[in-house]
Amino acid sequence: MAVIPVKRAPLTLAERTYLPQIAAGLKTTLKHMFQPKLTMEYPEQRPAIPPGYRGVPTLVMDPHGREKCVSCQLCEFVCPPKAIRIKPGTVPEGSGREHVEKAPQEFDIDMLRCIYCGLCQEVCPEEAIFLQNQFSMTGYSREEMVNNKARLYELGGTLPDQHFKWDKKKAAAEESADGGSAH
């Protein structure tokens, strides 16, 4: 194992006058003065947000504008500060999605509790909840800081879907039903 003692040499006479330090310090300052500015005029200019950023959690729709969440309550369970509250409901009759069985009746995320950890997104088996780009949530009252279901969908919008899990399930079920009757 290489251990290196840190070196310390006594100050020279010139250094003890503090003059070389002033000169060197001014040189550094001057150099930085003519470099591009690093600060940002914040509300006008916005920082670039990388993909996968963990902003405000939102609920998303699939490309057909259908609700993805099946109110399995896994996110509610995992959320470490218990920010999510879900009241499960049923999928309304005649929507063509009865086979999904459940959808949230109420879905609240308390943004005063949320710590933006992203565990809800990570565990969701339906890819229905996403932490998206918005990072500044403000409000005048505690009630305002609770995002209800409508607000969550408004914030979330629509995201592309690779799986269409429930459509596939329905197709598979219909196929096997057809196959069953043919015999």
Added chain:
Amino acid sequence: MSTEMNIPDAAARAAARPAAVEGFDTEKMSLSMGPSHPSTHGVLRLQMELDGEVLTKCDPVIGYLHRGDEKIAENMTYNQFVPYTDRLDYLAPLANNMAYAIAVERLAKLEVPARCQAIRVITAEMARISAHLLGLGAFGIDTGAWTVFMYAFTEREKLYTLFEELTGARFTTSYARIGGVARDVPEGWTQKVDAFCDQFLPILEEILALLTRNKIFMDRTVGVGVISREDAIAYGLTGPNLRGSGVPMDLRKDKPYSGYEQYDFDIPVGEHGDCYDRYLVRGEEMRQSVRIIKQAIAKFPSGPWYATDARKIFAPPKDKILSSMEELIQNFMIVTEGPQMPAGEVYFEAENPKGALGFFIVSKGGGVPYRLKIRAPSFCNLSILPKVCVGNLVSDVVSILGSLDFVMGECDR
């Protein structure tokens, strides 16, 4: 000739003063510094007793940031506790995440793949650089140098941008999971880290040059707050504070974990144990961290980034969860029951920027710890304050606090 000229150092002058004449005792004054004082770096309170300007007693009062993290851990699954580890040493959350994950993995006797180890090493060393940059900048402010803080923060900002890209958050990264990490490194990220390292080294030299040979800075730090080798060991100091006192203990070398044995790096140690030595050690540690990162990136392994065979510990990939019943059930089990651990006990400590961060976990099996104890380096490092502050001037206490570089989030937990 006046005493001012004979003994130019104010603290020494106070100590050499003739004993008080009977009936003319000076009155001792008690003074509280903190909990909201800019140089107590958070919410530390020092209950001081002063004789003139010299401390005769110094009692650190802690607990203002106590959140009961250890108790919280008993009430949630192992993965749910990861966000809480961010908030221990909140200046190096990635290093805490890693230490916690390795502790739980030791309990499960689980080996993570080489790529995961390399990711953890790179992120932990980046966290070390960012924590030391802040420590350095704050120490600069404590001793009256603003510029250092600004330049250090510029570099820290670049690191935070990289963290943001990797983990999705700048500050509270919550990156580790038991058996792996939250996500793989994005395309091109390691090259960006490499580029950061290249441009960082000259800037680091520039920043350090503002302090290292600076007479004012040296007057405030050289010979101030000397911690002897014996005291450092007796009080259980770890990290740069211990190495500043000349003890070459570094867990990355002594008990390598996460593949640290593959990397070539040196351990800087001080000779005098004063504030200046602790500053020098931190400066050198940043250079060594850059060395480690560059080596880790040069041989960055491919392959899986989480323990793929740990089916009861690490959740399956998302597209499997969406397409297969078995994986869906597996996901539900891991989330609701927690990653399954055997019964037993484990103690693991990692070399964090502030010192040895240890986790002692008692498990009765299942996905929730029965007891989780955190050994916080800042807590132990602060225990030396009553010893090292006495006999110093109030203004030197500020230097000492800055050089100990503690963080109350982890001290109070």
